Structures are given as structure tokens and as C-alpha cells.
Amino acid sequence: MIRTHVLICGGTGCTSGGSQAIADNLKAELERLGLQDEVQVIRTGCFGLCAMGPIMIVYPEGTYYSRVKPEDVKEIAEEHFLKGRIVERLVHKEEAGQKLEDVPALGETNFYKTQMRVALRNCGVINPENIEEYIAMDGYAALGKVLTEMTPAEVIDVMKKSGLRGRGGAGFPTGMKWQFAAANDADQKYVVCNADEGDPGAFMDRSVLEGDPHAVLEAMAIAGYAIGASKGFIYVRAEYPIAVERLKIAIGQAREYGLLGEDIFGTGFNFDIDIRLGAGAFVCGEETALLTSIEGNRGEPRNKPPFPANKGLFQKPTIINNVETLANIPQIILKGADWFASMGTEDSKGTKVFALGGAINNTGLVEIPLGTTLRHIIYDIGGGIPKGRQFKAVQTGGPSGGCIPAQFLDTPIDYANLTKIGAMMGSGGMIVTDDSTCMVDFARFFLDFTVDESCGKCTPCRIGTRRLLELLNKITDGRGEPEDLDKLEELCYYIKANALCALGQTAPNPVLSTLKYFRDEYEAHVFEKRCPAGVCKNLMHYEIQPDVCRGCTACARKCPVGAISGTVKQPHTIDVKKCIKCGACIETCKFGAIVKK
Amino acid sequence: MKSLEELKAIRERMQNKVVLREGGADKRIVVGMATCGIAAGARPVLNAFVEEIANRGLTGAVEVSQTGCIGMCRFEPIVEVFEGDQRVTYVHVDPVKAREIVARHIVGGEPIVEYTIGAAEK
Numbered sequence: 001m002i003r004t005h006v007l008i009c010g011g012t013g014c015t016s017g018g019s020q021a022i023a024d025n026l027k028a029e030l031e032r033l034g035l036q037d038e039v040q041v042i043r044t045g046c047f048g049l050c051a052m053g054p055i056m057i058v059y060p061e062g063t064y065y066s067r068v069k070p071e072d073v074k075e076i077a078e079e080h081f082l083k084g085r086i087v088e089r090l091v092h093k094e095e096a097g098q099k100l101e102d103v104p105a106l107g108e109t110n111f112y113k114t115q116m117r118v119a120l121r122n123c124g125v126i127n128p129e130n131i132e133e134y135i136a137m138d139g140y141a142a143l144g145k146v147l148t149e150m151t152p153a154e155v156i157d158v159m160k161k162s163g164l165r166g167r168g169g170a171g172f173p174t175g176m177k178w179q180f181a182a183a184n185d186a187d188q189k190y191v192v193c194n195a196d197e198g199d200p201g202a203f204m205d206r207s208v209l210e211g212d213p214h215a216v217l218e219a220m221a222i223a224g225y226a227i228g229a230s231k232g233f234i235y236v237r238a239e240y241p242i243a244v245e246r247l248k249i250a251i252g253q254a255r256e257y258g259l260l261g262e263d264i265f266g267t268g269f270n271f272d273i274d275i276r277l278g279a280g281a282f283v284c285g286e287e288t289a290l291l292t293s294i295e296g297n298r299g300e301p302r303n304k305p306p307f308p309a310n311k312g313l314f315q316k317p318t319i320i321n322n323v324e325t326l327a328n329i330p331q332i333i334l335k336g337a338d339w340f341a342s343m344g345t346e347d348s349k350g351t352k353v354f355a356l357g358g359a360i361n362n363t364g365l366v367e368i369p370l371g372t373t374l375r376h377i378i379y380d381i382g383g384g385i386p387k388g389r390q391f392k393a394v395q396t397g398g399p400s401g402g403c404i405p406a407q408f409l410d411t412p413i414d415y416a417n418l419t420k421i422g423a424m425m426g427s428g429g430m431i432v433t434d435d436s437t438c439m440v441d442f443a444r445f446f447l448d449f450t451v452d453e454s455c456g457k458c459t460p461c462r463i464g465t466r467r468l469l470e471l472l473n474k475i476t477d478g479r480g481e482p483e484d485l486d487k488l489e490e491l492c493y494y495i496k497a498n499a500l501c502a503l504g505q506t507a508p509n510p511v512l513s514t515l516k517y518f519r520d521e522y523e524a525h526v527f528e529k530r531c532p533a534g535v536c537k538n539l540m541h542y543e544i545q546p547d548v549c550r551g552c553t554a555c556a557r558k559c560p561v562g563a564i565s566g567t568v569k570q571p572h573t574i575d576v577k578k579c580i581k582c583g584a585c586i587e588t589c590k591f592g593a594i595v596k597k
Numbered sequence: 598m599k600s601l602e603e604l605k606a607i608r609e610r611m612q613n614k615v616v617l618r619e620g621g622a623d624k625r626i627v628v629g630m631a632t633c634g635i636a637a638g639a640r641p642v643l644n645a646f647v648e649e650i651a652n653r654g655l656t657g658a659v660e661v662s663q664t665g666c667i668g669m670c671r672f673e674p675i676v677e678v679f680e681g682d683q684r685v686t687y688v689h690v691d692p693v694k695a696r697e698i699v700a701r702h703i704v705g706g707e708p709i710v711e712y713t714i715g716a717a718e719k
Contacts (some may be wrong), residue, residue, distance in 0.1 A: 003647040003661055005617050038644065059618045062662040084630035084663020125618055135604060136611035144601045258598035266599040 004039045004081060009124065011046035011210050012203070012242055014053040019043070021070040022054055029077035039081050045211015047124035049111055049364035052092055055107070058160065059126075064106050066092035094142065096384075111353070111362055111381055111553040116343065118351045119167075119204075119327040120367045123211030123519070128246050131253040134214040140259050143218050146225055147267045155226040156182060161337035163349030164329070168194055168322030169400065170502065171348075171415045174329075177319050180309035181227040184317040185306040189229035191220050192313060192320045194290060195236035198282040200449060202429030205323035207365055209236065209243035212327065213250035217273060219326035222333060224271040227319055232273040235290050239280050247275055282399075282453035286501045287320045289455065300457045301501035311530035322427070324353055344370035348414035352428055356382050359389065359434040361449025375409040378432060388488075389434035393517070394416030397426020399446040400506035403439070418443030422513040424506070433512050438535035439518040440525055444472040446510040464495040468511060478538040480526035489515060534596035537581045541597055546571035548593035555585035555594065616657035624659045624703060626650075628672055628690075629675040633664030637673035638691065645692035646676075649699040672714060676703060686714045 003320040008014075008023045023041055030036045047055050052066035056076070063086050065076065072090060078084045088100045094109055106112060117123075126133040134140070146155050160175030181189060193216060209216065220232045236244055240330060251273055254260040262270045276294050284299040291313045292501075293299035312318025328350060341349045348370040354358045354377060357363055361383030366524065379385065385391050393403040394531045402423035413415050418425050433442060445468045456462045471488050474480055492508035492515075499505045515522060524530045531539040544555075544564075549571040556564040556572055563579040566572030574585070574594075586594045598604060628634070628643045646661045667675065672688035676698070685708045687698060695711055702708050710716055 001648045001651060002614070002617075003643065007618065038647070061662050062620065082630070083632070083635070083665060084628070085665040126615065132607055132611045133615055135607045136615045138608070140604055141608070148601060155667075264598065265601060266602075337714055594675060 002038060002040045005059045006039060006041045006081075007044045007059070007124065008041065009045070009047050009053060009055045010128075010242070011050075011053075011123075011207055012240070013046065013050040014055055015242060017054040018070050019054040019068075021419075022056065022068055022073055025070050025073040026077060029074055030081065033077060033082050033301070035077070042127045043129075044126060045123035045128050046120075046207040046365055048115075048120070048365040048367075049092075049362060050365065051361065055092075061086070062106050064092045064103075064109075065090045110383070111366075114372075114376070114381065115367050116351050116369050118331055118340075118343075119215075119324050119353055120211070120271045120365065121205055121331070122215065126212070128211055128213055129249050131214060131250065131257055131259075134212070138216055139330070140218055142333035143221050143225075143259065144265055145333055146222050147265050147269055152182060152226045152228065155222065155333070158333065158337045159226070159329070161336075162332045163339040163344070164325065164332060164340065165348065165415065166322055167324035167328075167352065169397070169424070169429065171425055174321060174325055177309060177321070178223065178226050180307070181312075181317045181319045184310055186317050188231065188314075188316050189227055190313045190316060190318040191223045191227070191229045191232040191356050192294070192318055192319050193220055193232065193236075193293070193326060194285065194287065194322045195234055195240075196278045196285040196290060197237065197240075197323070197427060198280075198285045198444035198453075199400070199427050199429045201357045201431045202355045202398060202427045202445075204355050204365055204428055206240050206243050208323050208327045208353075209240065210246055213243075213246045215327045215330055216247075216253065216323055217250055217254050219329035219380060220273055221260065221264070221271045222329055223319060223321065223326075225269055227317070229317075229319075230270045230272070232271065233276050233313070234273060235276045235278055235284070235294055235296055237280050238277040240471075244277065245277065251275070271350075281455070283447075283455040283501070283503050285301070286503055289501065290317065290320065298455075300455045301503070303500070324428070345412060345414045347416050352413075352425070354428045354430050356430050356432065358395075358431040359385050359391075359437070360432040361386050370414045371412040373410050373412055374404065377413070377430070378409070380431055382432070385432065385434050389436060392433045392435050392437055393439065393539060394433070395423075395431040395442070395446075395510065396429065397424040397506075397509075398429045398431075399449050400424060400509055401426045401429075402509045403442070403517065404435075404513075405517040411554075422509070422516055424509070436533055438476075438531050438533040439514040439521045439533050440472065440476055440531075441533075443510045443514045444469065444476055447472055447507070450507040454504065454507075458500035458504060459500075460483055460498040461500065461507065464491060464499070464506070465507050467491060468495070468508065475522065475525045476531070476536040476538070478525070478529050478536070480522075482526060485515070485519075485522055485526060501561065525589040540581070542574050542577050542579055542581065542583075542585060543595055543597050544572050545593050545595060548591055550591055552590070552591070554588050554590070558584050558588040560584060613651065613654065613656055621656055622658055622660035623680065625679040626659060626661045626698075626703070627664045627677045627679065628661070629667060629677075630663040631670075633666055633670035634673045634675065637670075639674040641692045642674045642676065642695050643691050645695040646699065649696045650703075653699065654702065655703070659691055669714075672717065675714075678708070687712045688714045688717045690712070 056065040164174045165171040289301040308318045353367045551569040676687045
């Protein structure tokens, strides 16, 4: 009889940290101790606190072990599972030196206590490779409900009333999208799941697919019923091998249980799903390019209109919903539109998953009601900025989004507010930067990405973004001229107005928003030939402060190019011409005598 | 799947198995499982509790877990039942007594005084 469940994260983050070996070792240890019939090992999806992975949670105690290594497993098995003694040194503590009895329960930690998990509700709770565990969590009950109790029009009505908006970027109301597709008569319609998550720093869709794949399948079947489609495609990037594997298993099990296929629940409704792998082109996350790619052509966007709801995949009416959007839907059907609409703000209902990354302590996934402030997300849930550094800005929405400076930390996050301050919700990636980031260089990074990913079909994007990148390179190299700032801005607006698809139309956003909020940094680069954050190599040099230098010679010995000279116990100097600005001297100096200028 | 009843049957069968992961049970049964406890026969006691709780469909409501040595090795196997502020300590527990504790104390609400440490120390 099973008395203990050991949940080990099987998401991508913890798997790269060795969680497969941890699970294998644990099973072997349990066997050795004769506990294999008492302690069950379950590989789940992501728990969210990726910074502390690999993570292991033990129930019924609710013990939260973090940063577990395969070699720790023997101790956990012998101490905890055999003798009932929690291994204190591995228990996750939010404050250093916290005593075991003071460690709060999982749901009471700062990271989890204000989160509200709807899309992520089963991630880290169930075994995603076992359909029965999903069913135990009311899985497929929503599909059963719509097929036996509701008309397609009623389903669409619930979706509209719930206020759910697309979580992939544009934020289009989901119910409206469904209604448009339902209104078109056709011999074949399609439901497409956009799982081509490409924003640098966003990984919520991957985590949903890895942790709760059936929620996506169930929602697609519900969508199929609502619009009258019998066929679905999941377009997922091949760089997500664990997600693809779990999807394949899930589709196989759903077919076996008759939850996909023909005559589902004996109602005569047929629906089946196939997977299409993307080769990792960013533009294929754009819906029309995605459809073109599924059709077997090069992933390039096409003109809208016609919109996919009228002429989509193979010219048939099609709805395209993002993974996270879909993951909300079974819950909305079961709990009702009013329940969902009770969370969030006036124009943005429900919860949103954010992927925290960059200069933040608790790197990971969080799901919170819309309308929560950035300050709460970054400082309370995210645990603030590491190494005592200062918050500078947060980039939301990846390469299509904008950066939000400190003055907006108390702005409630929703679709309208983010757009108003020049950023966008996007997929929910949040990259936090601290005072060691140069905002010009930061914008350059994203431009570099979009230039690489531009498909080349339209001129404003293909050539415009390249010219933008050249201007930014010029500025960060110290060759910037005063009129470049105006040129930058003009080109940005030109691209926004003329590019064919959302990739091009939003590509200038990182430049525009940094120009708006950090113009002083651009001006410092152009007029003073200075990089305030000390990042742009051509614009800075290293100096030894003679009054602080003790002449210990440590830096001179470390310098790889012999640029530092001086006699023992006398202040040293750096030969700027030889210096390659590697920063090794700063790391070596114990007295803080070397500064970047 | 041809009917909602089939789905419901799977849900009910599986819910008992995953409910353990919800935590936050009102009542806790804690079995001393240090070397002294195991030597005195705590393992079959622990298993008896787990089985009895599961058989009665109480898995989510009652947590069965282990603890280490609490220092009174001569009384092992020791089992403590926590409910709110109340704490009852049973000593020299065996599988038969374990099932009785579930029946009379956990389900019936009446601690079995003669098995407690208070009675044993008299």
C-alpha cells in the first residue's frame, strides 16, 4: 500500500539538472530498502521555482527539497523514507539559516502564497504521462459536459462571457475568434494549437505541455465542438523534445481511452489531433506563417485579411489558440464564466503565467491574477534582484515587447496598461535587468534576434531591421552621431507602419521603449562617447585609482595581455592601448582599486 | 469512452490515489520510525495505518507519516495522533491496535485511553 508520494520535477529545467538520474537512483534505493510498495516515485511537470531545481516534493508531509543531486538520494531514502527523518540540509528555505520548524508549508512561502494556478494547476501535481491522473483531477469532465449538455453556441457564449483573451501575444478575445470560425460554413474546419513558443525568456507553454498535456488536448476538442471542426494540429517546436514526447504519449492515451477519435462519449462527435514539428523559426509563431508551415511550405506570413477564421489552414476556417489560452478552457467550462471573470481587471480577466528571468533571484514560472503589480511579482514572488543590485527595467513580451522602467513598478499589469506604457503582454516573458545592463546594448540584443529571425518576405522588416541594428551598433561602438537618434526613431515608426506581419510591426518596440525611458543613456553614448553601465567595450576603459591601489601586483600577474605595470607597493597603471577590457583585473583586485570609466 | 459514467468511474478510482498530494489533512497519525521504532515493529504498524485509512476512503482527510526517535525508546512503537491542538500518544502499538485506533479514535472520535502513554506509565 502506497503511503508516500515523491514528486520529482520532470520539466526541462530540472531534467537538465539531473532529475532523471535522481528518479532512477531513488527507485533503485527504494528497491534496496524494500520500500518500493510503500513509496511511489512520480515524475511531474514544472513546479515553477526553476532557480532551485532539481526539486523533489514528498507527500503527505509536503516536504520541499531543492537543488537535489543524484548523490543525495541515498540519504533521503534512508533517512526520510525509511526512518522518517526529514533531511534538513536539503529542505528549501526562503531565508538563510531558517530552522526546520519555521519553514512554512509549500503554499505559504512567499513564492507560492499569492499565486493562483489555473493554467498551471496540474503542473507539478500529476504524472503527465498517465491520463488517469489527469482524469482524477476532473480531466475530460469539461469535454463530457460540453458534448452532453451544451450546444456549440452555448460554449462560445461561455467563452465570450469569461473574458478570456489570447495568451500568446496579441490578446484577442478567444470567444470572438471562435464565433467567427463557427459562423463560416465549410466541409472541413481546423483547430490549431500554437506551441511555437519562441520569445527568448518565455517557457510557460513548454511547461504546460510538459506538465499537463491533456488539458491542451481536451481544450482543443472543446474548441472543435464549438466551431464544428473534427481535426486539430499542434504546431510545436522541435527544440522541445520532452514536450513533444509527452504530447505523443498523451494523444496515444486519449485515443486509447476514446477521448479522441470517433463518437466521443457516444455523442457522435469526432475529433482527432496530430502534431506538426516546427524547425525553430521565430516567425512561425506568427499565425499565418504557422499555417503556411503546416501546409508544407516555407514559413512565411501572408496578408490578413482574409483572417484564418475565414480562410486559414488549407483555405478552410481555422482557429489558432496558444497553449496557455487552451489550458484555461476546461476550467472555465467546469467552473463557469463568472468564476473566471471574477479574477483580473476590467479588460483583462483571469490569471497569466509569467516566466521570470534575468537579474532576479527566483527564476521560474509564476501564475498570478492579472492586475498584480510588477513590484509584487519582482520583489515579493521573485525575491528581488540578486547581489544587492538596483532594479533598472523589465522587458515584457520578448523581442516584440518593450521595457518598463522603475517608475511603473506599481502599475497593475494588464493588457491595456502594458500597451499604454509602451510595452506589451506578449507571451509573458519577463526579463529583469539591473544597473549593470546598458539599455542601448539591451535593445541591440533584441534587434540582433529579430534581424536573424526575419523571414525576408517584406522589405520593411528584412532591410529596415537590419538598418536599425546597424545604427545601434554604430552607437554602441562609439561612432554615433547626433542625428542618428532621430533616424532611429523615424525608421522605427516606418517599420511599425509598413511591415507585413506582427514580427516586423513589433520589432522596433525594444528600441522605441528604451529610447523613451532611457534616452539619457543613448545621449551619453552619442554625445559623451560614454556607456553609463560600463558595458559597451569601445566606450569605456579601466583605470587604477592610485590612492586605493596597494601595489600588490595581483592584477598585473592576472592580466592576460600584460597591460598592467608598476613596482611592488607602488600604485600600478593600465596601458589603455594594450588593454582588451576583459575585466580579469577587476575580479582579481581585493581592494576595489580598479574602476570602469 | 462511450459514456460519462466510464469517466466518472476512473475519476473515483484514481482520486483516492492522488488525494495524498493535496496535503493539509485535518488529522495526522505519526509513527515513530527511528531504529528503535523499526526494531520494535513499527513498519507493520505504519503499513496497517496506511491500509486501514485507505480502506475507509480517508486518505485525503488523514495524513499518515513518520517521525524519528522521540526519546522514549522503551515504549516503541510509538504512534501520535494530532487533531487541532489535541495530541494523543499511543505506545506499544501493533497492527491490531493500529486498526482499532483508526476505528475508535479517528472514526469514532474517542481516544483509546488504555493504549496511551498515560495508562502505560501508571
